[in-house]
Amino acid sequence: MTGLARIAAVAGVEDDISGAWCNGSLALSSLLEAISFVTPTLERFYIATVRACLAERPDAALDRGCREFMRQEATHSAEHGKFNASLVAYLRGCPPGLGAIASLLRRARSRLAPAYCLLLTAALEHLSATLSLGYLARQSRWRISSARAGALFAWHAREEVGHRSVVIALWQKHGAAGPLSRRLAALAIVVFGGVYLCAAVPWILHRKTGGRLLRSVAALAVFAASRFAGQRAWPRMLGLSQFVRGDYHCAPHPKSGEVHDRP
Numbered sequence: 139m140t141g142l143a144r145i146a147a148v149a150g151v152e153d154d155i156s157g158a159w160c161n162g163s164l165a166l167s168s169l170l171e172a173i174s175f176v177t178p179t180l181e182r183f184y185i186a187t188v189r190a191c192l193a194e195r196p197d198a199a200l201d202r203g204c205r206e207f208m209r210q211e212a213t214h215s216a217e218h219g220k221f222n223a224s225l226v227a228y229l230r231g232c233p234p235g236l237g238a239i240a241s242l243l244r245r246a247r248s249r250l251a252p253a254y255c256l257l258l259t260a261a262l263e264h265l266s267a268t269l270s271l272g273y274l275a276r277q278s279r280w281r282i283s284s285a286r287a288g289a290l291f292a293w294h295a296r297e298e299v300g301h302r303s304v305v306i307a308l309w310q311k312h313g314a315a316g317p318l319s320r321r322l323a324a325l326a327i328v329v330f331g332g333v334y335l336c337a338a339v340p341w342i343l344h345r346k347t348g349g350r351l352l353r354s355v356a357a358l359a360v361f362a363a364s365r366f367a368g369q370r371a372w373p374r375m376l377g378l379s380q381f382v383r384g385d386y387h388c389a390p391h392p393k394s395g396e397v398h399d400r401p
Contacts (some may be wrong), residue, residue, distance in 0.1 A: 145289045156228040159284040165361030172338035178215040183243040187255040205306040229345045233338035256313035259321045267302035268377035284294035324378040
């Protein structure tokens with residue numbers, strides 16, 4: 139059964155996402171929901187960037203892969219949109235910072251040259267695939283009580299890992315690749331992504347607790363002190379230090395289809 143088929147099979151199943159549906163943690167559940175909220179915004183940027191690049195500089199060698207990438211990203215956006223509608227229903231709104239991210243990406247599209255938008259897309263896709271590998275490595279040990287959320291995140295993570303190499307190849311041929319440009323792109327992602335999550339996650343968590351401030355603070359404190367939040371692997375999982383290296387390269391693994399960095 140394909141990932142989309144699994145999502146469709148559980149779409150009608152009633153499960154409660156208003157509580158701690160991931161690993162019994164309100165904070166971790168809120169983090170995944172915050173990521174789901176911003177996913178369609180990011181993927182619209184990816185699609186627009188790749189489409190503009192192909193229109194400006196046709197590349198027969200990459201054309202098929204890029205079109206499949208855009209199709210997959212549009213499907214991801216649609217499925218997360220459905221899931222986000224369920225989130226809005228119980229949260230009674232969208233988290234703060236979401237509109238700011240959309241505005242920043244619109245400004246990037248209108249003010250930056252396509253080569254720099256492609257650089258930003260490649261950096262974001264690298265981050266997404268690296269985090270997806272981390273998620274897939276850990277999901278078997280997590281208790282996910284929402285069948286719909288579990289199917290959605292696992293399917294999306296597998297596809298992110300599988301198609302990153304297409305965007306990286308397009309960027310390496312047509313995008314801005316200077317060391318300063320890569321560092322600025324990574325810095326922008328860390329700063330603006332961090333600000334968004336610092337605003338969105340506590341807001342979602344506060345709604346999950348019914349507006350109970352002490353319970354919200356306690357849940358955040360427990361998460362901050364947890365092995366998951368404090369593990370040393372996070373810098374490696376984020377992987378942006380790899381992306382800014384001059385010898386950065388990625389390719390699909392010949393057996394698994396997974397993407398790994400290699401010098």
